[in-house]
Every structure is written in C-alpha cells, then in structure tokens.
Amino acid sequence: MDDGRIIELYFARDVRAITESDAKYGAYCFTAANNILSSREDSEECVNDTWLRAWNAIPPKRPQVLKLFLVRITRNLSLDRLGSLRAKKRGGGEAALAIEELGECAAGTADVFGEVMEREVSRLIRGFVHSLPETDRAVFVRRYFFVESVKVIAQRYGMSEGSVMTRLSRTRKKLKELLNKELNENDGK
Amino acid sequence: MTGNELLRKMNDIEDSDIELSETLAKRRRGLTRWLSAAAAALVLGAGIFAASRLWKDPGYQHDVSAPTPAPTQIAPQATAEPPETTAAPYETAYAMPTQDTPMQVIFNGIEEYRDFAASPELDDDAFREFIESRSYDMNGVNTRQDVNNVLEVMDSVPMPQIAGFPFWRSNLRLDTGDVTIAFKAEGDERHYIGFNMSVSQSDETAEERAAEAGHGIEEVSVEGLPELRYLLRAESGDPANPNSYYYTNIRSHRVTIVTDLAEEELLSILQGCRYTVISEYAGD
Numbered sequence: 001m002d003d004g005r006i007i008e009l010y011f012a013r014d015v016r017a018i019t020e021s022d023a024k025y026g027a028y029c030f031t032a033a034n035n036i037l038s039s040r041e042d043s044e045e046c047v048n049d050t051w052l053r054a055w056n057a058i059p060p061k062r063p064q065v066l067k068l069f070l071v072r073i074t075r076n077l078s079l080d081r082l083g084s085l086r087a088k089k090r091g092g093g094e095a096a097l098a099i100e101e102l103g104e105c106a107a108g109t110a111d112v113f114g115e116v117m118e119r120e121v122s123r124l125i126r127g128f129v130h131s132l133p134e135t136d137r138a139v140f141v142r143r144y145f146f147v148e149s150v151k152v153i154a155q156r157y158g159m160s161e162g163s164v165m166t167r168l169s170r171t172r173k174k175l176k177e178l179l180n181k182e183l184n185e186n187d188g189k
Numbered sequence: 190m191t192g193n194e195l196l197r198k199m200n201d202i203e204d205s206d207i208e209l210s211e212t213l214a215k216r217r218r219g220l221t222r223w224l225s226a227a228a229a230a231l232v233l234g235a236g237i238f239a240a241s242r243l244w245k246d247p248g249y250q251h252d253v254s255a256p257t258p259a260p261t262q263i264a265p266q267a268t269a270e271p272p273e274t275t276a277a278p279y280e281t282a283y284a285m286p287t288q289d290t291p292m293q294v295i296f297n298g299i300e301e302y303r304d305f306a307a308s309p310e311l312d313d314d315a316f317r318e319f320i321e322s323r324s325y326d327m328n329g330v331n332t333r334q335d336v337n338n339v340l341e342v343m344d345s346v347p348m349p350q351i352a353g354f355p356f357w358r359s360n361l362r363l364d365t366g367d368v369t370i371a372f373k374a375e376g377d378e379r380h381y382i383g384f385n386m387s388v389s390q391s392d393e394t395a396e397e398r399a400a401e402a403g404h405g406i407e408e409v410s411v412e413g414l415p416e417l418r419y420l421l422r423a424e425s426g427d428p429a430n431p432n433s434y435y436y437t438n439i440r441s442h443r444v445t446i447v448t449d450l451a452e453e454e455l456l457s458i459l460q461g462c463r464y465t466v467i468s469e470y471a472g473d
Contacts, residue, residue, distance in 0.1 A: 068204050079197055095196070096381065096432050096449045103192030111190060121190070122201035129202045138210040145199045145207060151297065156214045162324030165295055165360075183190065 003066040010058035017058075018051040025067055029074040035147040036078040036095040046077040053077070075145070094147050101168070102144060105176040109183045124182055128175055139167050292328040292363040294339050299356045302467060306340055309333040329363060340468065343368065346386045347416075347440045347464040354382060354458070356470060370467075382458065383447040390441040395419030398436050398443070409435070409452070413460050416440065422452065440464065 001020050009017035029050055033043035050073045063069030082095055129137060135157065142148045142156065143164075150168070154161045296302040301323075308319050316333065320326050330339060342361060346368050354372035361368050371383040398421060399406045405424035411417045418438035435446040435455070448455055465471075 065204050065208070068207055071207075072200050075200055076197075079193075096447075099192040099196055100383075100432060100447055101192065102195040106190040106192050106195050109190040121194075121198055125195070125198045126202050129199075129206050134209060134213060137206055138213040141199075141202065141206055141210040144196060145202060146210075147196075160322070160324045161297055162295060162327065165293065166324070166327060169293070179190065 021051055025070050029071055032071050032074050032146055033078040042081055046074055046081060049077050050074045094149050098144055098147050105172050109179045128178055136167050136171050139164055140171050143168055294328055294361040297358045309336050342388055344466040344468050345388055346442055348467045348470050349384060350463045350465055351458055352461055380450050385445040387443040391443050392441055402436060416464055
C-alpha cells in the first residue's frame with residue numbers, strides 16, 4: 001500500500017493504518033531501534049509504541065515522508081528507553097559509543113537552556129549536516145542518526161573502516177568548532 | 190551540552206539528508222553493478238574481436254618466428270634506498286602540529302592487530318598493498334619501521350584481559366598520545382568497557398587527578414584492586430547517558446574507563462582482570 005493511502009487510514013481512524021505501517025516499515029524501524037538499544041525485546045516494544053504515537057499524532061499531522069516520520073518517533077522512543085536501560089543495568093551498545101564520540105564535539109560548549117536555545121541548536125545542526133559534502137553527510141547521518149556501526153557504514157558505502165573513521169573524525173571536529181563558536185558566543189563567553 | 194543531547198538533536202536534520210544516506214548507497218550499488226556489467230561486456234567484446242580476427246586470418250595468433258622489436262633500453266634507475274621511516278617515531282609524532290584529520294591507527298578486533306603485527310614479514314608488494322588496503326598509509330604508517338613504532342607504542346600500555354569481554358577495538362591517536370582499548374561482551378546486551386590510556390607515564394595522586402577533573406568526582410575504594418592506584422567516579426551530569434566514567438592510574442598510565450556497566454559489575458570485573466600487553470594478549 002502506498003504511503004498516501006496509509007496516511008488516509010490514519011485520518012479515517014482505521015486500525016489497518018497500524019498493520020499497514022508495521023508491514024511496510026516495521027523492519028526499518030526495528031533496525032533503527034536495535035542499533036540504539038541492542039536488545040530485541042526493547043526494540044520491538046519501541047516499534048510497537050511507534051505505531052501508537054503515530055496514531056495519536058496523525059491527524060492533525062500529515063507527514064510528508066511517512067517512513068522518516070515513523071523512524072524519528074522510533075529513534076526518540078529508543079533514546080528515551082536507553083536511559084531506563086541504564087537504570088536496569090543493561091547495555092548501551094553502539095549508542096553508548098556514539099554518545100561518547102559526540103561528547104567530543106559538545107565538550108567546552110555552553111549548556112543550552114530554554115526553548116529558543118534548543119531551537120538554535122537544532123538549526124545549527126540541521127544547517128551543519130546539510131552543508132557537508134555528500135559522502136561525509138551520508139556517513140555522518142548513518143552514524144549519528146541511525147547509530148550504525150563503522151563496519152556497517154563501511155560496507156554500505158564500499159569504504160574501508162579507517163576511511164569511515166577518518167571522515168567521522170573530521171566532521172566531528174568541524175561540528176565542534178561550529179558549536180563552540182556559535183553557542184559560546186551566544187552564551188557571552 | 191552533552192553527547193547525548195547532540196545525538197537527540199540529530200532527529201532535527203532534514204528529510205533530504207536522511208534520504209541522501211540511502212540513495213547514495215543505492216547509487217553505489219548501481220555503479221558497482223554497472224562496472225561489473227561493463228567489465229563483462231569488455232571481456233566479451235575482446236573475445237568476439239579475437240575470434241573474428243582468427244576467423245579472418247588463421248595466422249593471427251602470435252607468431253614466434255616473427256621478428257620482435259628490440260627491447261627498449263631502460264635507463265638505469267637510481268639505486269639509493271628511500272628513507273625507511275616516513276612517519277616520525279611516536280615520541281615526536283605526538284609533538285606534531287595539529288592536523289586537519291587526526292592520525293589514528295585503528296584495529297577492529299585482535300585479528301586486525303595480528304595482521305598488522307605480521308605485516309613487516311610480507312614482501313614489498315604485499316606489504317604496500319596491505320598498508321594501503323587498510324588505509325594505514327592515510328594515517329602516517331607507510332614503512333615497516335612505522336609499523337614497528339606503532340607496535341611498540343601499543344605494547345607500552347597495559348592491556349586488560351577480561352573474562353567474557355573479548356577485545357573489540359583499539360584506537361591509537363597519534364595527535365593526543367592516547368590509546369583506547371575497548372572490550373565488548375558477546376550476546377544481545379553487548380555491554381562494553383573502554384580504557385582510554387595515556388601512552389606517557391604519570392604518577393599523579395588521586396587528589397591531583399580529582400582536582401584536575403573538577404567537581405562531581407567521588408572516590409571509590411580500590412581494595413582488592415592492586416593494579417589501580419586510585420579510582421574516581423565522575424558524574425556524567427546526564428541521566429540519559431548510558432555511560433559511566435571512572436578515572437584511574439594503571440601501571441603509571443592515566444586511564445579513563447568508560448562503561449555502560451553498573452559500578453558493582455565493573456569492580457567485580459576489574460578484580461578478575463589481568464594485565465598483559467597486546468602482543469601477548471590471548472583473547473578472553
């Protein structure tokens with residue numbers, strides 16, 4: 001079923017919207033969740049919760065790209081769950097590493113408070129990612145949006161793992177410079 | 190701002206950028222298929238061409254009796270040996286000015302390390318191919334001497350040997366002089382422990398390290414952990430960050446331990462941990 005019809009099912013409050021979403025994008029969302037959580041059981045729960053969130057959000061929302069709308073929900077739910085997994089002393093897997101890597105970029109930046117600053121950070125990151133050369137952008141998105149391992153990214157783009165690591169390292173350095181400049185200036189440092 | 194907040198903020202990137210990451214992979218797969226097809230067509234074309242020449246002129250095959258042009262005289266090559274080391278030895282490499290891309294030597298798994306360690310035994314062509322195929326040449330490792338320098342640095346830091354946590358990967362940063370050695374438990378939950386170690390030696394006290402680290406530091410007892418000079422737990426300040434951070438000193442190397450394990454599990458693992466060097470590492 002095409003995405004337009006699935007969205008219409010949501011609008012019509014037809015529960016087939018969920019089964020159709022699951023059939024079409026269940027595996028895609030599961031992979032995104034499992035990259036973050038490294039746990040089959042938790043990832044399945046996040047995917048199930050995704051359909052519920054989507055059900056509550058559509059309408060009024062009408063997603064432009066359903067797949068990305070759904071995977072963003074899954075990603076947010078998975079990151080929320082990551083905190084509770086820690087409380088239960090369970091793993092962090094690739095996400096823990098990605099957080100560690102991004103921590104390098106965040107080091108030394110001002111703390112972000114308030115809705116306006118949150119929006120500013122979102123704007124900066126959106127602009128930063130969009131400005132990257134195509135391959136660097138794709139590699140960065142696979143690592144920090146989909147939380148894929150370096151090995152998987154290397155296979156995906158036919159590169160060596162060293163080359164992926166080098167690109168990521170270079171991009172993180174640029175992001176760090178941007179965040180330091182913009183956020184610390186805004187913070188008056 | 191924290192790494193976890195940044196990871197969350199990645200949710201706000203544009204749809205087109207997420208889609209690019211998928212279309213680029215598809216484009217690449219398409220290109221690979223096209224190149225394979227083109228190569229196959231070229232081979233087929235060459236075959237047809239040769240067959241047609243043979244059909245038109247049965248004597249087309251190489252005639253051994255035909256005079257062959259005299260081989261071109263090649264001017265004698267300069268025989269001076271190139272300098273063996275192109276990257277500075279590690280003591281000075283750390284002092285190199287900051288580069289755009291930090292040089293790092295990464296081993297994903299102990300097998301990669303062992304391949305690297307065995308590479309000086311390869312013949313010249315195989316050695317060059319090995320170094321380039323793994324991109325070591327992009328990170329300042331070009332010669333056998335460079336390889337030996339890296340091996341020497343890797344062996345200068347203690348290598349934890351942890352039951353149930355096989356070596357996962359290591360990263361030697363030539364710009365900072367740090368070696369990170371990470372271990373990942375097998376199975377679904379994939380807990381990991383990373384040891385970020387300074388190659389240079391230091392005998393600082395717990396108080397000095399705590400003062401340097403700033404606030405939010407708590408001392409943890411090192412009873413039953415004779416290899417650890419001290420152990421300090423640092424607050425990540427982010428409740429959603431699954432990692433915990435500990436500062437310690439093992440065999441005179443400053444170490445930061447990053448793990449998603451609970452403290453009691455980490456302590457229990459550290460108690461059973463043996464330390465060796467990577468060249469003598471025998472798996473878990």
